């Protein structure tokens with residue numbers, strides 16, 4: 001099936017088999033490898049992108065379902081060598097260690113801040129609860145978002161289950 005979709009402002013038109021996920025389509029057919037594949041089962045959030053304005057796990061969306069859609073991925077964040085404000089805040093607050101979760105985490109934060117420019121700690125935790133991070137303990141991620149919004153994180157960070 002031929003599909004057309006816009007990713008980070010660029011229009012792509014490709015033939016795709018019907019069972020191909022949006023994640024595999026982006027990574028393998030388009031070479032957009034910034035979005036990561038972790039579990040492939042909708043549980044880890046590594047593959048998070050913004051599809052028509054809402055975060056989704058792209059491993060759980062078929063490419064054909066994204067026909068006609070607008071998608072934002074981590075590749076759309078930096079402008080040339082300049083990181084986006086979210087990326088800068090992550091870097092400044094040591095919220096990136098191995099970096100595997102970071103593309104998905106940044107997309108979840110992006111959606112949160114678009115809807116709610118001054119989230120509470122609790123709202124940040126809720127926004128990233130679907131994004132597993134095995135390295136940071138989440139505290140630095142929350143601090144990065146609070147830093148970005150001009151406030152300090154409350155003590156305690158996020159205990160992830």
Ligand code: FES
Pocket residue numbers: 036037038039040041042043044045046047048057058059060
């Ligand atoms: S790879 Fe999609 S949720 Fe884990």
Ligand code: FES
Pocket residue numbers: 095096097098099100101102132133134135136
């Ligand atoms: S920084 Fe390694 S999984 Fe989050």
